[in-house]
Amino acid sequence: MLQEQLQHKIDFKTKPLGSLGDLEKLALQIGLVQNNLTPQLNHPHLIVFAADHGIAKEGVSAYPAEVTPQMVLNFVNQGAAINVFCKQNKITLKVVDAGVNFDFKENPNIIHHKVAYSTQSFLSQKAITTEELEKCFQYSEQLIDDIAKTGCNIIGFGEMGIGNTSSATMIINALSNIQLKDVVGRGTGLDDAGLQNKLNILQKAKDFHGEITAPKEVLQTFGGFEIAQMTGAMLSAFQKNMLIMVDGFIASAAFLVAYHINPSIKKNAIFCHQSDEAGHRLLLEYLEVNPLLKLSLRVGEGTGCALAYPLIQSAVHFLNEMASFESAGVSNQ
Template identity: 40%
Template sequence: MELLQRTLQRIGEVDYNACQEAQRRLDNLTKPPGSLGVLESIAVQLAGIQGHPRPELGEKVVMVMAADHGVAVEGISAFPQEVTRQMVINFLNHGAAVNVLAQQAGARVVVTDVGITGAALSHPDLHSRRVRPGTRNMAKEAAMTKAEAVAAVEIGIEMVSREIETGAALIATGEMGIGNTTASSAILACCSTAAIEEITGRGTGLNDQVLLKKQAIIKQSLAINQPDTDSPLDILSKVGGLEIAALTGVILGAAAYRTPVVLDGFISTAAALIACKLNEKTKPYLLASHLSQEPGHQIMLKEIGLKPMLHLDLRLGEGTGAVLAFPLIEAAVKIMHDMATFDQAGVSNGH
């Protein structure tokens, strides 16, 4: 718990003076004030995070955390549990959607096994940091002990710290874990007043019958485990997932290093919800890439207070939506550096 506590204490306020200076510069560029919309908001946010009115972007990294869920035995997913392992191998062989999109965006994909079931995978590019082989079945007992949840969070902190210390300046969250939309819906149910039916979607494509079963399993999990809604770690350990916990650590670790985090979809945002409850100063370091097709995602984003950049009907995960937002973030930075002011261009600004 020591690393987690130290990390929570290190998360500081963003630099609001740098935000104001960035806004002044934007207002002085050759365009009507505010006319670049969300790009301007991103530029101001990055200025505050980096403490400089002209933010810079270095290396871009997608942190993909993979783990299995015991609740998958309840038949709440359209895919069998072995797909987690198979997809991790696909990531390592550069064959998944996130690999293709990351390559296009000039980003690296870093894959960590925090709890895939079965024998440990061995691959030179895989970071094997297994806490346990998948969570327990939360429909029968707590998914993790508090110690296991904290261990997974701290793995996320360690992994992102290593990347940032070696040059990463923009972090995207990604995940793989059959059953993880069920865990994410359960987390949201603990943090929101919305009904289970409102926050539980079809995940990887469930039919009506299995969707109803999934909703019933979430209700059962909450009834059996009785998570303390005032304790983010209690929620995470009882109805969360190892990869969700690790992503919580990625988010907290990046915030402690004053590094922006681009959230992917529903599962990543569940991790962000826990991170913000652990330390509310985390929120200004977060950028929401897109609005997922999962119905609970919009509720989650509102709960945190984030607006998504893209509406593409995505529901894949892996970090795909976050990577698609990278070029927009880079565009915001380029505007700050390369666009002429009214004075430089000899353009009258109407004042």
């Protein structure tokens, strides 16, 4: 049985039993996903999805909506944190316009998957129409098909969208047992008054829509186009048996939808870090997963995935290259 073979291989490396901690669990997971005693990481990719949110008009963010297209151009111009970390770790970065309120004029460095120029405000209606949600999933499948052709077998996802912590908060509240007040956080940096205002607005939205539990309906009601396309991309990546690097608060909300659609996706997921956003720790506990890093990050963009990637590499390298007691002639007594 492969699991027993992998565990034996891990246990008989030249080290005290279990002494590489979570790296050992990670090596086992990767070996099982790839069904291989010598797994490999090939052509890592990271996709940043960007979109604007109707809920941003309600004052739930410390930043104006204009920041979304400005940051997309910053990604394209190699100026953001995610650019630096992807370049450092030789990860191919792709930027997707999923629904930004701006015309990028067919910029060749942007994948043009715009569904609309913004979602609607979920304070008074569903954020996304049924047709728009279907288009999000179609775009995602197309994108992952194209990336799979490069030989990629590990992929991470990031996001940019002013207002998207509000969407993520509502999704997490609807699909978990976590109270709204415990999920809502400061996002881009709200002060105490702004945080209370955000909670009040989100509570009004919750009261307006009532209890929703079907994952796609939750996504349609509260999601941004970037969250919807990320959800679809995670599901498509799982169908290709890729390892899925899950970033912070927003990406974990997208994963939560994907998980409720197909619970098996969890076996391919690597949770890269615990965000500084209030509800992320609670969501990770709900999913019963342990993140690789805890660095008080809250920048989004997939930065946690890029930073965690060297640790994922280390898990594979020790499994494949570290001597065993037998090969090294070391006593394991």
